[in-house]
Amino acid sequence: MQLLDGTSCSKEIREEIKKDVNSIVARGERPPHLAAVLVGNDGASQNYVAFKVKDCKEVGFDSTTIRLDETITEKELLNKIEELNHDEKIDGFIVQLPLPKHINENNVILAINSKKDVDGFCPENVGNLVLGLPTYISATPNGIMELLRRNKIETEGKHCVVLGRSNIVGTPIAVLMSRNTAPGNATVTMAHSRTKNLKELCLSADILIVAIGKTEFVKADMVKLGAVVIDVGQTRVPDSSKKTGFRNVGDVDFGNVKDKCSYITYVTGGVGPMTRASLLQNTLKAHQRR
Amino acid sequence: MQLLDGTSCSKEIREEIKKDVNSIVARGERPPHLAAVLVGNDGASQNYVAFKVKDCKEVGFDSTTIRLDETITEKELLNKIEELNHDEKIDGFIVQLPLPKHINENNVILAINSKKDVDGFCPENVGNLVLGLPTYISATPNGIMELLRRNKIETEGKHCVVLGRSNIVGTPIAVLMSRNTAPGNATVTMAHSRTKNLKELCLSADILIVAIGKTEFVKADMVKLGAVVIDVGQTRVPDSSKKTGFRNVGDVDFGNVKDKCSYITYVTGGVGPMTRASLLQNTLKAHQRR
Numbered sequence: 001m002q003l004l005d006g007t008s009c010s011k012e013i014r015e016e017i018k019k020d021v022n023s024i025v026a027r028g029e030r031p032p033h034l035a036a037v038l039v040g041n042d043g044a045s046q047n048y049v050a051f052k053v054k055d056c057k058e059v060g061f062d063s064t065t066i067r068l069d070e071t072i073t074e075k076e077l078l079n080k081i082e083e084l085n086h087d088e089k090i091d092g093f094i095v096q097l098p099l100p101k102h103i104n105e106n107n108v109i110l111a112i113n114s115k116k117d118v119d120g121f122c123p124e125n126v127g128n129l130v131l132g133l134p135t136y137i138s139a140t141p142n143g144i145m146e147l148l149r150r151n152k153i154e155t156e157g158k159h160c161v162v163l164g165r166s167n168i169v170g171t172p173i174a175v176l177m178s179r180n181t182a183p184g185n186a187t188v189t190m191a192h193s194r195t196k197n198l199k200e201l202c203l204s205a206d207i208l209i210v211a212i213g214k215t216e217f218v219k220a221d222m223v224k225l226g227a228v229v230i231d232v233g234q235t236r237v238p239d240s241s242k243k244t245g246f247r248n249v250g251d252v253d254f255g256n257v258k259d260k261c262s263y264i265t266y267v268t269g270g271v272g273p274m275t276r277a278s279l280l281q282n283t284l285k286a287h288q289r290r
Numbered sequence: 291m292q293l294l295d296g297t298s299c300s301k302e303i304r305e306e307i308k309k310d311v312n313s314i315v316a317r318g319e320r321p322p323h324l325a326a327v328l329v330g331n332d333g334a335s336q337n338y339v340a341f342k343v344k345d346c347k348e349v350g351f352d353s354t355t356i357r358l359d360e361t362i363t364e365k366e367l368l369n370k371i372e373e374l375n376h377d378e379k380i381d382g383f384i385v386q387l388p389l390p391k392h393i394n395e396n397n398v399i400l401a402i403n404s405k406k407d408v409d410g411f412c413p414e415n416v417g418n419l420v421l422g423l424p425t426y427i428s429a430t431p432n433g434i435m436e437l438l439r440r441n442k443i444e445t446e447g448k449h450c451v452v453l454g455r456s457n458i459v460g461t462p463i464a465v466l467m468s469r470n471t472a473p474g475n476a477t478v479t480m481a482h483s484r485t486k487n488l489k490e491l492c493l494s495a496d497i498l499i500v501a502i503g504k505t506e507f508v509k510a511d512m513v514k515l516g517a518v519v520i521d522v523g524q525t526r527v528p529d530s531s532k533k534t535g536f537r538n539v540g541d542v543d544f545g546n547v548k549d550k551c552s553y554i555t556y557v558t559g560g561v562g563p564m565t566r567a568s569l570l571q572n573t574l575k576a577h578q579r580r
């Protein structure tokens with residue numbers, strides 16, 4: 001078993017980006033600039049945004065955090081987005097999800113200028129991904145592809161089973177893995193809550209990508225010997241032994257599954273850091289496109 | 291074995307559309323108006339466009355065919371598209387593919403206003419399809435979904451294998467079949483030229499959708515007893531016994547496969563008429579949206 005190390009792989013990516021930023025600045029241009037819109041006081045969201053800001057700083061990007069009150073109206077948020085769409089100093093921006101319940105997330109995503117949509121959530125960017133055109137691939141699927149690419153995992157002709165069909169992870173990674181690219185060219189099965197014989201299906205997977213948000217759902221008896229297992233899940237579970245009061249648990253029963261795998265990610269230092277690095281890659285791309 | 295009759299099913303759709311057009315006209319509005327851009331003199335393309343015009347006439351739509359010389363430059367074609375994008379009298383339009391080799395099809399598709407893109411080829415509409423947002427679903431996948439829906443084919447929890455990963459058929463139908471909709475909710479496998487053990491995979495399919503453009507590729511020993519088989523293929527094969535000099539051959543060896551199936555489409559009167567009806571549905575939707 002070999003651990004797919006998202007921490008070192010993402011560090012490699014950040015180093016590359018840092019070099020690019022140095023060249024940009026050396027030729028007298030301003031560095032890439034990411035803005036993050038944070039609505040309300042959700043603890044996890046605040047953490048995520050803080051990490052993004054820290055990442056920006058590390059690679060030499062400018063960053064701006066726009067904090068908005070939980071009670072902001074949808075209209076006010078849309079106005080802020082329109083402002084960011086036209087702000088020449090900002091290359092790309094994200095709106096941290098989830099949003100308060102009184103705000104329609106789709107309306108917000110649809111309002112983002114696709115050229116600045118570094119999360120890759122808006123229809124035009126999703127469509128470009130499907131069509132194989134230049135785009136911002138959303139951060140988690142892009143991070144998984146980078147992890148496979150940089151670890152030289154063979155995917156062509158392999159059976160890749162994707163558990164979960166979300167717009168943000170399951171569906172785009174399934175499409176990416178099926179395309180005529182490297183990594184890619186896998187035979188991909190999209191599985192979800194209505195799938196029958198899930199255990200049997202998982203057992204047929206050479207590559208198993210799990211993004212369902214159910215802690216330790218994938219057990220050892222569901223994994224083929226020698227499989228590559230990518231665990232996207234990250235659920236906070238109360239844990240009084242931790243300073244934070246919680247620990248992150250993945251969708252895969254890592255302790256029992258790992259010995260069956262050729263490669264596997266762990267809930268910490270796996271897909272998470274790759275997702276963060278992908279946002280930086282997209283922001284750099286947004287800067288280059290302008 | 292029951293034949294999935296695209297001819298009668300598409301007739302039903304056209305009747306529904308005709309009623310809607312009558313209501314539109316009765317309240318004093320102009321009927322929906324489809325324009326088709328035809329570049330060059332390709333026989334098959336001319337036929338397709340002629341069928342589309344005929345369909346429009348039958349349901350009471352206005353239609354306009356814009357014939358352009360094979361030697362037109364990409365710039366001239368893009369200008370024509372820009373004109374159609376802004377023509378208030380036209381609800382939707384299509385550019386018949388393929389285009390002459392000196393014209394970049396992607397540039398052309400990207401130039402079409404997504405609100406008038408009744409073929410559903412542009413990134414925004416493809417993205418909306420993936421995200422489950424209102425869109426124009428491209429005609430063939432939409433036609434297949436209608437055929438399944440109107441024939442009350444159970445798809446939930448079934449294993450659907452899609453052969454072929456094209457942007458126009460394979461990939462979108464795979465995504466549609468996987469979504470939480472009815473029809474839909476299938477476990478979907480996307481297979482293609484790099485897929486290994488294709489025969490075994492096809493044998494595991496409850497629903498087999500074939501869109502690879504290889505005549506009679508799917509043989510009886512690749513089909514599970516009781517499967518639903520949808521044949522999207524339609525290749526012209528020379529046949530001197532026909533007035534036209536050719537016959538259409540599907541991707542499925544219909545003669546030998548049919549007796550194993552619960553439902554199957556035939557190359558003629560199957561997916562083809564459903565595709566044509568879908569374009570009318572999209573054009574009606576374009577009219578309603580304006």
